Amino acid sequence: MPKKWDELEEIQPAALKMIKNSIVKGRVAHAYLFEGMRGTGKRDAAILLSKALFCESPVDGYKPCETCLNCKRINSGNHPDLHVVEPDGLSIKKQQIKDLQEEFSKKGMESSRKIYVIVDAEKMSTGASNSLLKFLEEPGAQTVALLLTENPQKMLPTILSRCQMIMFRPLAPDIFIKKLVENGVDPDSAPLLAQLTNNVHEALDLNNQDWFAQAQKIVVKLYEVLKKDPLEAMVALQGEWFTHFKEKDQIDRGLDLLLLVFKDLLYIQLGKQEQIVFIKEAGRLQQFALQTRTRSLAGQMAAVLEAKRRLHANMNPQLLMEQLVLKMQEGSAFV
Structure with missing residues (x-):
């Protein structure tokens, strides 16, 4: 109607x-x-x-x-x-x-x-x-x-x-989040969906997808292993990322989620916890934020944005992700 x-x-x-x-x-x-x-x-x-x-x-x-x-x-x-x-x-x-x-x-x-x-x-x-x-x-x-x-x-x-x-x-984020909650979305999930789309129907569809729920876990885990060493991150790519993010639009969605992880870490470091969108992962992100330099986060966010640009320029997705992982490991990105 x-x-x-x-x-x-x-x-x-x-x-x-x-x-x-x-x-x-x-x-x-x-x-x-x-x-x-x-x-x-x-x-x-x-x-x-x-x-x-x-x-x-x-x-x-x-x-x-x-x-x-x-x-x-x-x-x-x-x-x-x-x-x-x-x-x-x-x-x-x-x-x-x-x-x-x-x-x-x-x-x-x-x-x-x-x-x-x-x-x-x-x-x-x-x-x-x-x-x-x-x-x-x-x-x-x-x-x-x-x-x-x-x-x-x-x-x-x-x-x-x-x-x-x-x-x-x-739509203003607060109005959009309110609409999602009115449509039955968990208040802890609504802020994340509001960052990914401005369409209520698309957000509701994402919210009901098992694929999307799993995607969030894989992205947070990839960030977690990135802090350890490039080899483990490469193993995570081969073992989970490439089997879950297969199509171009799925990879793009995964990169969007990864970017939001970095933004959340930045908000935590700036004392703006109320703005984070991975609310269900707030405890883990709090720990990650303590172990990461603010300057490194800015560089990593830039690397993800560049990866998105290359993806849309039809770069090979596997090569793109491998280069992104290595790029984010450069220069002792983590404390």
Whole structure:
């Protein structure tokens, strides 16, 4: 069920204020670009704006009433003058935009207004992008385009220039943690999940994975053996890391977890224990922090960030991890 106006306004006040002003002042643009991370409410905002524009009796002149026929039909996904385009496989195809244009060449089924939402707009093929550009250049008087994206840099500048941009900020950690706990997540696990994703559904999925629970233990253990000697760390890599972190996205997740271990150690050394996210490992981390120099932690964090960059540049994952372990052992990193 899409969020109601007040719910979304609580987590995205700036974005909702811009949308409200557009409606109240009668200055709804013909095209908007909603930009922000996954899970920040872009799709909910697109549905809310659509409802507000179709609503038969908006509250205070801009909030959807949620009870009229138009609001109910949009909530159920079957309003004839609201069209949602999503990637067909890995991309949005040219034919999908052509079908949309054809649909919009017809008169509105129940009003002169038509709205279309393009989800993951950065995934439009070149042909689809060019077709959409022509569409944006000749907008109908009552046509509104809502483009949702996580990566506007992957879109044509000519498309971006024709849209009014509205930013959707990452959810504040305290709000996100509260939402996770409300959804049944252990309060000791929620801060860690909030550091890894800004999407409630993704966080809940991670929380329920045995793979993720095991990943946390392997990462902390790798740090522990790193303090001993390179040989033991290499054995840990071969014995546990490579058998658990197999896919590229899993390795990336493992590196994120390792980075959070170092951040926690730094927080402990700075006397900011309340900010650590590996809460269940707090006792062990306290001991580790006493045995590690602050200067070394900064270098190790830099090494992990460099490893993440190389991973995304398609470096061999096994070689990458072996080099990272050796790098973190250099220069007597540990006391």
